[in-house]
Amino acid sequence: MKKMKSFISMMAAAAMLAGTLAGCGNSGADTATTAGESTATEAADGAASGATFKFGSIGPLTGGAAAYGNAVANSIELAVAEINANGGINGYQVECRGEDDELNAEKSVNAYNTLKDWGMQFLIGSTTSACSLAVSENTHEDNMFQLTPSASAADCVAYENVFRVCFSDPNQGLASAQYIGAHKLATKVGVIYDSSDVYSSGIYQTFAQEAPNQGFEVVSAEAFTADSKTDFSVQLQKAKDAGAELLFLPIYYTEASLILTQANTMGYAPTFFGVDGMDGILTVENFDTSLAEGLMLLTPFAADATDDLTVNYVKNYQDKYGETPNQFGADAYDAVYVIKQCLEEAGATPDMSVSDLCESLKSTIVTITASGLTSDTMTWDASGEPNKEPKAVVIKDGAYVSAE
């Protein structure tokens, strides 16, 4: 009997272990398909040329920020498949491979080393700021071209080999303040931000600095941290008591959906104003989208836009992955095409060394004008920052419409 029991518990333990392994393996399976598919196309098509361009990407494919990492990895896969179907870059096929960093800077560096062993020539990543910052130390050392789709902290592009597609945090704070000032949306503004997050606090700081120049006053600025992000009653009550007519939320939609719900239950209805992290609030399952009615946000990408490029991208993404892509995905999709444009401009070939490719891309990217999902005209300067216009959208009848 004793034996039988320990046998059963061992079996159960084995089953639990297997479950855990399967859990971890999920992202691995995704990656494997990515690599597998690209290799297959290469074998079929690129046999004549032999060499391929190798794009690596890093992002959180599992864990709390998996929505972002997967959007990036999937969009790169999508863009690469399109490029390969249309004859590749300079006649060479493209391979891509995504690695998981679980939103952990150390794991991001490990992922970078794995990709380097695989033969990566350009890095599209890391998806998030802290991870990208850590990896940029290594790419700088190796002189590898790094284009992060979505790492927005100011320091992420400090090295001359690192560029980004998205807006920087300071840039978003500035643009938001200018927009609120120019459109006279409010004179008393409250802010709720995440002080444990460099993205959120970065935006808040420039926003608060710019506020006096734009003729409105920040009457309440309340923070929360990653460990205390369930109860927002205090922050909302303070904003309400201070008479804030507009509540600026430089945070992600995950917390914003909670704030909107709690504000509604306490009967506080200011104008809510968000930045790109707010994109996705309408996709929160079971969220009462009527609460988001009138919410404004500055974002470079809205999945409901009606231009051909966006419509095609969203449709292909939905067909392949069964989800609506977010701004992170759009940034990554653009990143692939930006590198493609640079490579074509420079006439680069895959047999060039990583360092030579980096030098050539660095000098080309500042000369090109790219057009993509996140802007019609994007240009870069040597600082690594993109120049593009933010678009303001407002949520009306459960959909994004242009606020202009």
Place this chain on the structure above:
Amino acid sequence: MSFLVYLINGLSLGSIYAIIALGYTMVYGIAKMLNFAHGDFIMVGCYVIFTICSTLSGNTFVGIIAAVILCTLLGVTTEKVAYKPLRGAASPLAVLITAIGVSYFLENLALLIFGADIKSFSSVVAWQGLSFAGGDLKIQGVTIVTILTSVVILIVLQLFIHKTKEGQAMLAVAEDKGAAMLMGINVNKTISLTFAIGSALAAIAGALLCSAYPSLSPYLGAMPGIKAFVAAVFGGIGSIPGAMIGGLVLGIVEILSRTYISSQLSDAIVFGILIVVLLVKPTGLLGKKIMEKV
């Protein structure tokens, strides 16, 4: 007037901590182990209710009952499969590590099944609540229900432990496992029962937690679980009224320090108070001092 609003919010948050802390403290008191997976039982309860009520559009009441039953089964199974074989292990750390393992297992399982995207939870309390002073003071229905539920649970638990045979058995096992066994008490059954009650409480705490803060993610139980553990230690781990008091104090301190001191430092203050209390009274507010006999 604002102070009253904050105080009520603190009471509501504290009541949720208290219900979670009750589960922690019962399991610790009787099985002498820290079930770090307790916070994740809450998460499982929330997802069960969400699946039944929102995805399958079932009845809220059915959802809560199903969550309670499933969490109870989960608790008992976890105890049987993961903890019981280690009860005799040389180091008490073995079962602690296993509990952390179970916690990660449940989180990753939820991640696998439901994905990382957050989901919005529809409150299980349909009642809008009360409005005083011309709408200035609004007490939400879920707040009132939460506070009442925690009081009812406390009373029922106290009655159960002191008035029923099973409850007395729990006390006996808590006092001395070996002696209880010699007196003919089925220790295994008693520990299973403790896990069953603790996990059922986790499901109820989950329903209330997600109704007050309606955002569902695989990690939602982790932080409230740790705070509730702190509350249990604060009140004196092993003591049921202690867990209740610890939870309420923690919730009120958290909200008031966020309001009047700093919204960033509230956690530092909460944990700072814990350190001070433990320095002054190492067994917690209502903890019993156990003399080790040599």
